[in-house]
Amino acid sequence: MSDEHDELRARLSAADPASSLPRSDPDRVARLLEDTMSHPETPTDSDRRRGPLTWLVAAAAVAIIAGVGAFALVNGTEEAGSPVAGPDPSGSTSASGTTELRAPGAEAISGRCLPPTADVLAEADVAFDGTVEQIDEGLVTLRATRWYAGEPTDLVTVRGPSEELQQLLVAVDFQDGGRYLVAASDNGQVMVCGFSSDFSPRLQRLYGQAFGQ
Amino acid sequence: MATDQGEEQRRARFEALARELIDPLRRYLARRTDPATADDVLSDALLVCWRRLDDVPDNALPWAYGVARNCLANAERGERRRERLVARLSVVAPPEQVAAPDDRDGELLEAMAALRPEDAELLRLWAWEQLTSAEIATVLQVSANAASIRLHRAREKLREELRKIQQVAGHEQSREGRGS
Secondary structure: OHHHHHHHHHHHHHOOOOOOOOOOOHHHHHHHHHHHHOOOOOOOHHHOOOOOHHHHHHHHHHHHHHHHOOEEEEOOOOOOOOOOOOOOOOOOEOOOOEEEEEOOOHHHHHOEEEOOOHHHHOOOOEEEEEEEEEEEOOEEEEEEEEEEEOOOOOEEEEEOOOHHHHHHOOOOOOOOOOEEEEEEOOOOEEOOOEOOEEOOHHHHHHHHHHHOO | OHHHHHHHHHHHHHHHHHHHHHHHHHHHHHOOOOHHHHHHHHHHHHHHHHHOHHHOOOOHHHHHHHHHHHHHHHHHHHHHHHHHHHHHHHOOOOOOOOOOOOOOOHHHHHHHHHOOHHHHHHHHHHHOOOOOHHHHHHHHOOOHHHHHHHHHHHHHHHHHHHHHHHHHHHHHHHHHHHHO
């Protein structure tokens, strides 16, 4: 009887998916313990942590972006052609010759990404090729090197994407010194989901098509 | 300063405990969920241990598995709500499945899949976490007697399923033999 048990247990153990899991990294353990002990001993309201949603959705977003290339974020309830949502007008050109744009809010993630097309892109009122000069406190400053649409200015500022949107990886991940193609709709919201992205010849061709350059 | 000392002792006690628990809990979670959820749930479970340090029994591990089990159930409840959003995103390009190793015991996996989830979980706790039926009782928060009986039945059911699968396989082989 016991031998029979041992045999069954051994057979199950051989199928253990965690048998090859490496031991945890001591530095990681130390950080994990420190993080845990930094919590108060009794729960508080502000203590709620981000669940696995972020990672799941981010993984899905990565799959989409990596698999198909570029997409437009289309809000399900808005007209299908417009990749941004939100009533707030801006996108203004300030007196100092800087175009001011902003990233869409987290509400935009209720939509879906669709492949960007030149037709939709052509509706952008601001479109340019530029390099990030400075990033601070959620404000990204780009030096525009080529304008496809909008009144040309030397500098463009973008209010950084919200944390939520960045984590979903549908927003543009501006890096210092990086070159980007950025488009924004008439209310100054940066078009995400692949319309605005780091520079690639493919995206540049799309910009060329959309704006006849 | 007495409170500072108490705090220091508490931290030291937790650190010693957590270092014992982390690897078994990581394996427990790796067996039952995806890596990202496992990381989240591990943090959740450690936080519960930190907060309930005074409740931790001498044999801490089965109790901690029970904590992780609850945290994982919570995470998965939330996950199901969110899967709708994920589903909308993944319609375009479904995420790649992790490739399974080729040398896995297909018959065993099939037999486990045919069991009720509660029975399969008992067997996992027994074979993978290497727990006794009394320890399984702690994890599942049932009486030791109930755990012992259920474990016995689950083993019998698994053997039965394995027998069925082998019979089908044997039957197919003999048919192939006749056909040639």
